[in-house]
Amino acid sequence: MEKPVFSLIAVSTIDGKIAKHARHMSDWSSKEDKDFLHKMLGKSDVAIVGNNTYEVAQKPLSKRNVIVFTRKVQESLVKSKKLIFINPQNTNIAQFCEKNSYKNIAVLGGAKTFNYFLNQNLVNEIFLTIEPIAFGSGIALFDSGDKTEKFELVSLKKLNKKGTVLLHYRKK
């Protein structure tokens, strides 16, 4: 069986914030970033989101295979053919994806979910969009990671005229 590839897909500000607060939707990100996200979702076998992110992104994700990370279930709870709730503390997510033949996995956040993958050593790729804006304070991409991880830059692209930038990194 092929190993799953976990790609973290995030949009951040110049000062590294993915949101102003936990319930802040990405209404500040550019059309070009949203287009890129949809393209990436189209190429992914499943999307993984945390519970908060799922609640704000339920509609755009409704037609896709989705894993929701939550502590509200003991291990896992199948909600529909395309939707499963999983407690990542009690489930081996890499094994779960392998068993379900999920090869390309889009991890969409939020911060807790991103942190989980970093701390579990499961980040294979990062697609980071940087919008030309600064929040001054807010939620970081990672905030409770306990190790330094090196990556290599695969590509670098300017997405629009105002200067939204897309960085693609691969785990070194």
Place this chain on the structure above:
Amino acid sequence: MEKPVFSLIAVSTIDGKIAKHARHMSDWSSKEDKDFLHKMLGKSDVAIVGNNTYEVAQKPLSKRNVIVFTRKVQESLVKSKKLIFINPQNTNIAQFCEKNSYKNIAVLGGAKTFNYFLNQNLVNEIFLTIEPIAFGSGIALFDSGDKTEKFELVSLKKLNKKGTVLLHYRKK
């Protein structure tokens, strides 16, 4: 008199951290970033640093005009021909620079100093180097800003093979 131009010059990780902790030196940044910093300092009339940053960067800054931000002085204290300690709470830094004919000002951090310029609406340019590494946790470029600021991307450059990226933004 010409208005001073404040350029924030910072190196961050993919996850937007400028250091792991307050005393963490930028020993993790690339040679290419350090070369860029020296080039920028050569073009600047004065560098502004916070007290912590000054203590770790005293030697490389010894031949330059330096303003150290500190609460240890009431208003300002001239230490030598090239060195002045200023309390930014009690001094108008833009006026001070204008009076001293400082046109190009390199603001080198740390986070408290960067925050000060953001909150005072004094950020004209940001030169942000992003190293291909993630810390997981640490100190952000800004962390106590109270407003959203828009910028435009002036240029985008890959500095080396491993994928250090330099982003130049200008206040919109």
